[in-house]
Amino acid sequence: MTLHELLSCRVAAALAAAGAPDAAPVVQPSSKPEFGDYQANGVMGAAKALKTNPRELATKVVAALQLDGIASKIEIAGPGFINITLADDFLADTVTRQQADVQLGTGRHAGDKVVIDYSSPNLAKEMHVGHLRSTIIGDALARVLAFRGDQVVRQNHVGDWGTQFGMLTAYLVETEQAGSEALALDDLEGFYRAAKQRFDEDAAFADRARDYVVKLQGGDVRVRALWQRFLEVSLAHCEAVYERLGVQLQRDDVMGESAYNDDLPRVVVDLRAAGLLTEDAGAQVVFLDEFKNKEGEAQAYIIQKQDGGYLYSTSDLAALRYRAGKLGARRLLYVVDARQGLHFQQLFTLGRKAGFIGADVATEHVAFGTMMGEDGKPFKTRSGGTVKLVELLDEAERRAFDLVSEKNPDLAEEKRRSIARAVGIGAVKYADLSKHRTSDYIFDWNTMLSFEGNTAPYLQYAYTRLASIFRAAGSFDHHAKLTLTEPAEHALALQLAQFPDLLAQVAAETCPHFLCAYLYQLATRFSRFYEACPVLKSEGETRASRLALCAAAANTLKTGLGLLGIAVLEEM
RNA sequence: GCGCUCGUAGCUCAACCGGAUAGAGCAACGGCCUUCUAAGCCGUAGGUUACAGGUUCGAUUCCUGUCGAGCGCGCCA
Numbered sequence: 001m002t003l004h005e006l007l008s009c010r011v012a013a014a015l016a017a018a019g020a021p022d023a024a025p026v027v028q029p030s031s032k033p034e035f036g037d038y039q040a041n042g043v044m045g046a047a048k049a050l051k052t053n054p055r056e057l058a059t060k061v062v063a064a065l066q067l068d069g070i071a072s073k074i075e076i077a078g079p080g081f082i083n084i085t086l087a088d089d090f091l092a093d094t095v096t097r098q099q100a101d102v103q104l105g106t107g108r109h110a111g112d113k114v115v116i117d118y119s120s121p122n123l124a125k126e127m128h129v130g131h132l133r134s135t136i137i138g139d140a141l142a143r144v145l146a147f148r149g150d151q152v153v154r155q156n157h158v159g160d161w162g163t164q165f166g167m168l169t170a171y172l173v174e175t176e177q178a179g180s181e182a183l184a185l186d187d188l189e190g191f192y193r194a195a196k197q198r199f200d201e202d203a204a205f206a207d208r209a210r211d212y213v214v215k216l217q218g219g220d221v222r223v224r225a226l227w228q229r230f231l232e233v234s235l236a237h238c239e240a241v242y243e244r245l246g247v248q249l250q251r252d253d254v255m256g257e258s259a260y261n262d263d264l265p266r267v268v269v270d271l272r273a274a275g276l277l278t279e280d281a282g283a284q285v286v287f288l289d290e291f292k293n294k295e296g297e298a299q300a301y302i303i304q305k306q307d308g309g310y311l312y313s314t315s316d317l318a319a320l321r322y323r324a325g326k327l328g329a330r331r332l333l334y335v336v337d338a339r340q341g342l343h344f345q346q347l348f349t350l351g352r353k354a355g356f357i358g359a360d361v362a363t364e365h366v367a368f369g370t371m372m373g374e375d376g377k378p379f380k381t382r383s384g385g386t387v388k389l390v391e392l393l394d395e396a397e398r399r400a401f402d403l404v405s406e407k408n409p410d411l412a413e414e415k416r417r418s419i420a421r422a423v424g425i426g427a428v429k430y431a432d433l434s435k436h437r438t439s440d441y442i443f444d445w446n447t448m449l450s451f452e453g454n455t456a457p458y459l460q461y462a463y464t465r466l467a468s469i470f471r472a473a474g475s476f477d478h479h480a481k482l483t484l485t486e487p488a489e490h491a492l493a494l495q496l497a498q499f500p501d502l503l504a505q506v507a508a509e510t511c512p513h514f515l516c517a518y519l520y521q522l523a524t525r526f527s528r529f530y531e532a533c534p535v536l537k538s539e540g541e542t543r544a545s546r547l548a549l550c551a552a553a554a555n556t557l558k559t560g561l562g563l564l565g566i567a568v569l570e571e572m
Numbered sequence: 573g574c575g576c577u578c579g580u581a582g583c584u585c586a587a588c589c590g591g592a593u594a595g596a597g598c599a600a601c602g603g604c605c606u607u608c609u610a611a612g613c614c615g616u617a618g619g620u621u622a623c624a625g626g627u628u629c630g631a632u633u634c635c636u637g638u639c640g641a642g643c644g645c646g647c648c649a
Contacts, residue, residue: 004588028588031595041591044629054629078592079629122649159649257649283647291575291645299575305647312649339643341576369577370643407611423611435585438577440642446598447584451611453597454585461611469608505588517586520596531604531613550608572611 002105003038003094004028004501007084010066011040017064018057020046029498036073036085037494043080054080091493092482098497099479099552103147104559106500111151115323116142118335119242119249122159123234123256124168126189127241128386129379129443133368136429136565137437138335139247140512141366143563148507153327156249157319158238160231160256164192166213169226170205171195185233189388217261241389245425246565260318264310267317268303274354282306290349291342301346316347317356324357331362333510338367338438366510369440379443387443396424399449400457404572411571419572423457424449426566430456433564434516454520456566459557462523463568466554469535469547471570478551480544488529489549495525496552499560512564519560526553 001009004027011025023046030039043061047054058080065074065082073085098105118138121131138154146152171194175184184191198205215223235254242249268284271277276286283306287298303314323329334344344365351357373379381387401420408416431448435441451457470476484490495518502518505511535546558568 026591028591031587031592035592039591044591048629081592162649281646285646297574300646302646307647309647311647315649338577340649342644343649345576367577372642403611408609439585440578442584444584450584450598453611455597455611457611458597461609465609465612467609472608502588509588513586514588517588517596524596527612528614530608534608536608571609 002500002504003086003497006070007038007040007067010070011042011061011082014061014065015042015046018060020050020057020061023049030083033491035077035081036075036083038084038086040082040084043082047080058082086494088484088490088493091490091497092484094497095493095549095552096479096482098499099555103149104499104556106147106503107149111149112330113151113153113328114145114331114333115153115155115327115329116145116333116335117155117157117319118142118333119238119247120157120159120336121238123231123238124159124164125192127238127389129389129392130371130386131389132392132428133371133432133437133441134335134337135242135247135249136245136432137366137368137512138333139245139249140433140515140564141333141335141506141510142248143565144503144506144512144515147559147563148503150331150507153323153329154249154253155255155319155323156253158235158254158256161258161261161315163210163213165227165230166211166216167195167199167206167209168192168230169216169223170209170212171198172226172230174198174205185230188234188237241393244390244393245429246567248565255319257312257315260315260322263318263322264314267314267321271303271317271350271354276350276354277303286350288346288349288353291346299346301350313343313347316343317351317354320347320351320363321356324351324361330360331364332357333364333366335366335368338369341365341367364510366437368437371441371443373443392428393425395445396428396449397421398424400424400427400451403451408572419569422567422569423451423460423572426456426460426561427451429564429566430459430516433512434520436513437511456561457572459519459523459561459566460569460572462526463554463557463561464570464572465530466526466550466557467570469550470554472536473547476547476551477544478548480548481541482548482552483541483545484549485542486529486533488525488532489546492522492525492529492549492553495522496556499556503563515560515564519557519564522553522557522560526557529553 008025008027011027015023015025024042025040026042027038027040030036043058044054047057055076058076062074062076062082067074067084070087070090071084072087075083077083116138119131119135121127142152142154172181175181199209212223216227271286277284278287280300283302284304285300285302287300289298291299301313302311304310320332323332348363357363371379397420400423401416404416404419404423427449434454482493484493502514506514533546535543535550538546561568
């Protein structure tokens, strides 16, 4: 049982004993240190329901509250808050037990199968900053869910289908004939621009491109092979970016739009058989009662164009059915831009109506905000283009290298390079992950590549201080008995003990920024401990205890950062 | 026109589904390195939570309205 579960359970029992069996305990970490470690707020609501005095009810609840060996102090405050301070010995035991578990006390429930759709770049172009959020939020969530024991299936729903690929393959033939194919494909972005230019300026080329789309969809062997070659280059580019970013997506996780191509006609047939499809202006559409406006007119959700072509609604329906059916997932997560909110509401509603997914399958659009420029308008470079992801990462590493060279000039250059990689990439990811995903995102080089305060380098720095202590300490017992005497030790141990509760919250609400806030708080509490409590200079049991506490902090920090996909360093 | 998301310190962001005196970081000002890495620690200052009502012991949070912002809404994804 986690701390929160334990306390909730005990307070609920005390409420029942005091005559409020149905009252919610409402236990949460205290808002201020003066209020102890946890506060139970359920008494006020319960007193209201029972029409009794909350202070009197609180007195009864506290009298019935069984926290022997758990709490060192229980107080009633204000209108009826119950403030609980945990016993040092109990906290020490909790941390010790947690550290003995490879999952740090989090892995109890046996694996729900969860499909998580993230990154999903368009393979026609190079990855740009707009792909960052989905990629790293999805990766962090996948890691957290897997760590807690869920069976996670990653799905990289890449854009590898549609009209633009006719254009690209047609252009690939041209460059091949000109003997410059390899060179051209080396620069995906330039290749796309050049193909687009040919398409816009040369009617014959445009016709050829359209012909290639038909051949591609019809399964023409030669065009398919060209298309495959292009995808190979583009995927290799994505994988290089994933590798640099420390994102776990691999080739096996790729399940692109094209994978559902053969299933699309069946989707239409099945929707029609279910009586959901209507022909409107030549297109096959679904009108869902759930999406009526005030005038009672239902919104159209187009499944098939009047020319017979399919849309992303069609392939998303096919993917939905595949994930719930063939993959057998109980929870479907889509880490996709918030602007597609309506699409997903319609998709999920229709998917259920059509029987593609059962009532026991949860569907969640893990929406995130739009990338904005410093002026608050949609993000663009000075010249009006998009910032490539590799350019952002290059800049991050360059700045980190300059800083580490300034702070630690004696380190070998190769060492400084590798530190700069971890610090630069970590800063970029943390800057993004630490914000609530639903809010719009202001892209700013200086904010994103800041290395002070609430940033990844602060957390990494805390870890290097720990590593430095361990180096100087030599061998020691990582699981020595903890004796918590100083307030800074108590605060740090409490933070460590809350790790399982925190991860449960991240998993339930799919919000990585909770984990960032937790780790920042953990690092802050460690830093205070570091200032207040000498480790190596203390002696005997105190020294052994503090070293073990440091080991627990280092382990939790490393694990937590690992779940965000951020590396730790021995020195920086 | 309809719908979704939002409006919190000068700036960037939090606030654990209604809890106590709304918290951090950056920027500003002042302290702390002969002592485990100062990318750090401590302190000061900074707020009518857009505005107006309502619900109740209690509202940044829930409801209504106003103002303002961003984004969606039939053949792109």
